[in-house]
Amino acid sequence: MDTGILDEAYRRLHHTGPEFDGWLSNHGPMAVEALVRHGHVGRVHRWLDGYLRRLDERPRGLRPIDDWREALGDPKRAGDWLGYFERELRERPWREVLGSWWPRLLPGIAAGATHGVIRVGHAVRALLDGEAGQAGESPDRRTELGQALGYWAARWQPVPGAGPLAGRADVVDALDSLPRLPDRTGGIRDRLSRLPDVPHWSDALTAPRPARIPADAQRGLTALVHRASLDYLRFGHENPVMLVHAVTAPTAVLRTLPALDPPLWAPSLAAAWSATAAVTAVYAPAHPAGAPAVQPADPAETFARAARHGDEHVVKLADAVLDSHAATGDTRVLAAAGYAGQLI
Incomplete structure (x- = not known):
């Protein structure tokens, strides 16, 4: 560097x-x-x-x-x-x-x-x-x-209804089961304020199981970033800019873990989950689009394309999905950056 x-x-x-x-x-x-x-x-x-x-x-x-x-x-x-x-x-x-x-x-x-x-x-x-x-x-x-x-x-702004995780689901299943905000008017602050009125929102927000040990939190964050990256390919068309943050917010938390004392890792997973859940609920559509056509690329070329594109959201998403690819080996996540480049 x-x-x-x-x-x-x-x-x-x-x-x-x-x-x-x-x-x-x-x-x-x-x-x-x-x-x-x-x-x-x-x-x-x-x-x-x-x-x-x-x-x-x-x-x-x-x-x-x-x-x-x-x-x-x-x-x-x-x-x-x-x-x-x-x-x-x-x-x-x-x-x-x-x-x-x-x-x-x-x-x-x-x-x-x-x-x-x-x-x-x-x-x-x-x-x-x-x-x-x-x-x-x-x-x-x-x-x-x-x-x-x-x-x-x-x-500083909380996600309405956020708190300790208390369920039994893994974050992937919990993300799949999230309700959607019906009223899509206004910016994110307006939308977040309406989340308590969404049926079953509070239950959905606490549905994932809590991290019992620090390693659980790291695994949960890795799974959350991975699934949010794949979900961008399904839902990104609805709001290409804002849905980038469903990926980049938990990525930021995951990157910070090594600088934190381990007792802080479990609440970090809970907060990151609430952020991704909220962005998904207020911006992602209820039904996914078909798989986008994105020219495949290796990690280096994925980021190079984002750098040439120049939009800050495309650059940041490419950076995040490269982390996810390194952690999981799943090449599908790399396509999310190319899709963002098409949409933005």
Whole structure:
């Protein structure tokens, strides 16, 4: 992984805010991390040249965060949260900060249409890769983790009805049995607010069996990402952009596990499941489409096509399905990235 290019890209992006044009998420840090990781360093700055023109400046703070519970989920405090985590990560090791805040933020996994956790997952992976290459204490990578955590805190939002898993189903069967939101009007916040009115929603959301040991959580997350990737091929046509997050949100949680204490793994599975379930319920149709025609490709070419396409969602989905392919060996998941490239 090219540390220099990634850190340069982070420095360019850290003058921008976590959102733009209202509350669209800034995908820049996530996309450049994926491009660098998969060897497309030559595209990074050219891609950023275009993307940066769309972004807003970093928001200014109103006042320091004193009572974090009171400020959690208040988007007007985004600048304050960015400053808070900037200070935290100057004063404490990044793993310590992450370990303290992960269980506080996890119940609000729907934050920013799940982009809070997704951005954290990319930032943690960059730090872990840096540690392996003796560059883990890069100030730019720590800054990126702080901005990711700050965004998550500012947009903190629970999935309605989420809680501990209490059923007996595996996540694949539970995903197949999810009810669908009948009223598809409005954005994700409007749709999530209507989920409690969906018959059997609360039962469906707690249907998977809980992880009894940390390894169960890792296996459950791997299965969830795998099935969500295959489901994109069946349902992606309905909302090609938003259904990407049914895959990328649990992928981000899975990537973060190695930096977390094992007792945090089981609640991480439960939260990731709730995110994928919610995105699926409010955006996926009740009936799948026929199998799409996607030209097959190996993992390297799958990502290369996404990089050439250039859309940030296509890049991030390709990155996620490559992880799923590496974990499961199932080549079918690679087609999801090509399908997203057709649809978006």
